[in-house]
Amino acid sequence: MNALYWRPRKLSRPALGGLALATVAALLCVEMFRQEAPQPWHAEKVAAAERAVRAMRALKHERLRRGHPIAIEFDPAETGLVGDLLTPVTSISGHLQSKQTSVNPNFAAIVVDLLARAGLERGDCVAVGYSGSFPAVNVCVCAALEELRLKPVIVASAAASQFGANFPDFMWIDMERFLYERGHISFHALACSRGGYEDRGLGLTDEARRLIDSAIQRNGLPLIDSASFEAAIDERMALYEQHAAGRPIKAYINVGGGTVSVGRSLGKRMYRPGLNLDAPDGATEIDSVMTRFIKSGTPVLHLVEITQLAEVYGLPAAPTRMPPVGQSTVYSEQRHNRWLAGGLLVLLLAVLSVSCRPDVLSRLFRPRRTSPPESTVAASCRASPVA
Numbered sequence: 471m472n473a474l475y476w477r478p479r480k481l482s483r484p485a486l487g488g489l490a491l492a493t494v495a496a497l498l499c500v501e502m503f504r505q506e507a508p509q510p511w512h513a514e515k516v517a518a519a520e521r522a523v524r525a526m527r528a529l530k531h532e533r534l535r536r537g538h539p540i541a542i543e544f545d546p547a548e549t550g551l552v553g554d555l556l557t558p559v560t561s562i563s564g565h566l567q568s569k570q571t572s573v574n575p576n577f578a579a580i581v582v583d584l585l586a587r588a589g590l591e592r593g594d595c596v597a598v599g600y601s602g603s604f605p606a607v608n609v610c611v612c613a614a615l616e617e618l619r620l621k622p623v624i625v626a627s628a629a630a631s632q633f634g635a636n637f638p639d640f641m642w643i644d645m646e647r648f649l650y651e652r653g654h655i656s657f658h659a660l661a662c663s664r665g666g667y668e669d670r671g672l673g674l675t676d677e678a679r680r681l682i683d684s685a686i687q688r689n690g691l692p693l694i695d696s697a698s699f700e701a702a703i704d705e706r707m708a709l710y711e712q713h714a715a716g717r718p719i720k721a722y723i724n725v726g727g728g729t730v731s732v733g734r735s736l737g738k739r740m741y742r743p744g745l746n747l748d749a750p751d752g753a754t755e756i757d758s759v760m761t762r763f764i765k766s767g768t769p770v771l772h773l774v775e776i777t778q779l780a781e782v783y784g785l786p787a788a789p790t791r792m793p794p795v796g797q798s799t800v801y802s803e804q805r806h807n808r809w810l811a812g813g814l815l816v817l818l819l820a821v822l823s824v825s826c827r828p829d830v831l832s833r834l835f836r837p838r839r840t841s842p843p844e845s846t847v848a849a850s851c852r853a854s855p856v857a
Contacts, residue, residue, distance in 0.1 A: 493818060508801065509799075511582055511583065511586045512802070514582050514617050515578075515579035515801055516796060518616070519579045519610075519795040520795055522575035522578040522609050522610045523792075524654065526549060526573070526606065528652060529605070529609070529648065530548075530549060532640070532645075533640060536637075538637055538640065540552075541554070544633060546570070547570070547573060547789055547792050551605050551635075552569050553605075553630065553634050553635055554632075554636055554637065557637060558638055558677055558681055559629055559630065559636055559641060559674075559678055559681050559685075560629070560632055561603075561630060561631055561667070561671075561674065562631045562667075564603060567777060567787060568775075569633040569634065570787075570789070571780050571785070571786075571788050572604050572607050573792070574606070574785055574786075574792075575793070576785055576795065576798045576800065578609075578610035578611075578617075579800045580798075581611050581613075581723075581771070582617065582618060583800050584744060584771050585620070586618075588745055588769040590721055592619040593620070593621065594621065595621045595622075595623060595720060596620045596623070596719065596721050596722070596723060597622075597624075597625075597722045598611065598615075598625070598723045598725075599627075599706070599728060599731040599759055600624070600726060601626065601627040601634075602627070602629060602630030602634050602636065602643075602665070604634060604725055604773070604776065605635040607726075607776065608642060608646070612646075612649070615655075623713045624659040625659060625662070625663070625706050626659040626662045627662060627730075628641055628664055628682045628685055641682075641685045643659060643662055643685060647689050660691075660692075660709065660713055661691055662686045662689070662693065662694065663693070663694040663702065664679060664693075664695070665682070668702070668729055669696075669702050669730040694709075699757075700757065703730055707759065707762055719768055721769045721770070722759065722760060722763040722769070722770045723770075723773065724759070724772050726773070726774060729758075730758065732758050732759075732760055733753075733756040733760070740753040741760060741772045742772065743782075744771070744782070745769060746760075746764060746770040746771075746772055749761065760772065783798050783800045784797075784798050784799040
């Protein structure tokens, strides 16, 4: 068995142990002393998030001015962008933790990151479909579009799920108009549907549809009132093409789970959250706005499963206060210090090269011999016979 192992014959076991410890120490140093490196588009990401902060604060103040107090049990961070449990214009159930997690201006930086990865450049045309279910994410999308100087073509739907923009007098399209008139954004939706089931408000009461239609009318938007699900998709695609005015649409952004946008419930789950460059297996069989865009080779940003997106980018789930700008892996990442790693590697190689020279090692690690005392030497000489 001894033949299976090799070590320099002149190198002692303590020396070998020292080399091993030095190697482990070097590895630990490289891992512990990393550098913060900014991610691409860092300046645009910060600017978009800061713009989102200003818009969110303005919406909070406007909500309070309109007499809608903040319910701490629903909105512990007191952002003003988490709605009520149930109102007349609430379309479907909603996940409270997702709504609480969505109120984070750093999602604007995530949208910038996704659009940049999709290859968009300043002046490109982007199609957008959003509802009132995630007003904070809508704000972040608008902030990212502004900072990247993109040209959005937007179709909205008015109704909202639980804890969304579900106050009848302050729905998302009211919020969007408020932000536009106050100069926070330079664009707004070009048309609006009722939303809800089949995107036509099916299942809502007559009173709910009346309130939604009134909101669409007071914001000066044409009502999309298609006769069928397929017709609603056709009408939206026609609106995008018409208002793109001959410019190619370079991406489609969907926020939430609008039926026409994502397809019926199965379509929402088939596309992955974030950037989709290709359709998942079977997804092209489900007709939707997303499917039609992705069939044409247009990248799709699918902003759903908000808590999952937050986890991927290092954002907190349901924070109890508004998170500050800049705290996410979307802005920077920790990388190994190349200079430190290189220096330690050179040092280890130098030690290793020395360890392979028996003459040097014998002097370094051979026990030092001590000379006998002078009296002992003299006595030895007297005891020796003279030749």
